[in-house]
Amino acid sequence: MTSPVDRAGFPSQSTEGGAARASSTGRASKPWQVGLIIGRIANFAILRRHLGVGRANLLAADLAAFVERLTPAAIVTVVGHDRLEIHFAGTDHAGFEAALQRLDRAFEAAFEIDGEPYAIELTLGGAIATPHCDEVRLIDEAERALDDAREQREPVLREVGASPDTADRRSLVRDLRGAIGKGELFLQYQPKAHVRQQRVLSVEALVRWQHPVRGLVLPGEFIGLAEESHDITDLTVWTIQQAIKDQRTLAEQGHEVQIFVNISAVLLSDARFVRRACALVESSGASLGFEITETAVIHDPDVAIAHLRTFADIGITIAIDDYGAGLSSLAYLKQLPARELKIDKLFVTQLTSSNRDPLIVRSTIDLAHALEMEVVAEGVETPAALALLSVMGCDVVQGYLISRPLALSALIKFLETDLSGGLDAQKRTLPNFAATARR
Known part of the structure; x- marks a missing residue:
């Protein structure tokens, strides 16, 4: 997979747009430690019919490489043929939300796969946690965010604080x-x-x-x-x-x-x-x-x-x-x-x-x-x-x-x-x- 079509103006590393959205909510930056974004290819079945099973099964790995370039501070993991997990550490709320929005914008245009343009519909759900949040809870909240994102048809971010007292x-x-x-x-x-x-x-x-x-x-x-x-x-x-x-x-x-x-x-x-x-x-x-x-x-x-x-x-x-x-x-x-x-x-x-x-x-x-x-x-x-x-x-x-x-x-x-x-x-x-x- 080559670079996305018509993406010359995309700010690959800038977080200004996301930061502006974060600050507009009036939310003060907090020293969040860890975050997880789960991305699912919503139209994977359609892509597989067009690309063939073998090529489609490599698609997630191609997307992972692309996402790594967009978020160099994150660790990207391929989970199955249609899911990615993007792990962050040492980020704050503004930076994490900016990364989520940047990923969403990156998939607005078509991608060129084997010389042909294809739309890839990536549903994104993310969770950001305080230092002492356990991994299971972080994953659970990210999965919930993914479900909400699928229903709302836009990225969803959930905050995970410490367990309620x-x-x-x-x-x-x-x-x-x-x-x-x-x-x-x-x-x-x-x-x-x-x-x-x-x-x-x-x-x-x-x-x-x-x-x-x-x-x-x-x-x-x-x-x-x-x-x-x-x-x-x-x-x-x-x-x-x-x-x-x-x-x-x-x-x-x-x-x-x-x-x-x-x-x-x-x-x-x-x-x-x-x-x-x-x-x-x-x-x-x-x-x-x-x-x-x-x-x-x-x-x-x-x-x-x-x-x-x-x-x-x-x-x-x-x-x-x-x-x-x-x-x-x-x-x-x-x-x-x-x-x-x-x-x-x-x-x-x-x-x-x-x-x-x-x-x-x-x-x-x-x-x-x-x-x-x-x-x-x-x-x-x-x-x-x-x-x-x-x-x-x-x-x-x-x-x-x-x-x-x-x-x-x-x-x-x-x-x-x-x-x-x-x-x-x-x-x-x-x-x-x-x-x-x-x-």
């Missing part, structure tokens, strides 16, 4: 307890598209918290606290109630859509919660599903399985979430009254760039069908992955190719487009769905 955790717990009454919590819905029927028949409810001071607090930051403080019951009950309310609104607009709610493993052994949840569903006549992780029943399997059967008996659809990410147990799987199995996105995102993942996904689909379950593939982001899943017999797909998580009003508009022309009409979010699925 006890006082800060208590403060967040207190705020969470008041968040429901203050209207700070809200739900977004991610559509799940049925491959054969070419329709959105269900959605997954995702809880969000707009804190008045902290801003948007992600579920990963407060769900664990809610479990530890025993506030997870109230949080989940609110989620169920809001989902029921929103489902009524959808029905009034002519959309019969099942809503799936995530249920913490902690609650599966709580008989009072089970009774309360069942009462809410039965009294409302709502069409709900509960998603549980595959490891949720391990701690107290007899009680958990009994409670899941109670849910199933009143018509709640049980879905096994993130299958394959934990210690998959066939002994438990065959006992669960589940009607849906969700393959973890870890396997789906690498479906077209891995030799083993397609085998795992295909065998999982066959196993689920043998157990009379429908299969949902999470993390579907490319038409190539959709086509392969369709051939494998996957029933339902969920991911950014279909739609990002939507507020209720946006979901209604999405479903109206679906009804007017089928999923094939979703040109902006789901290009050529029907044609791709039939291949």
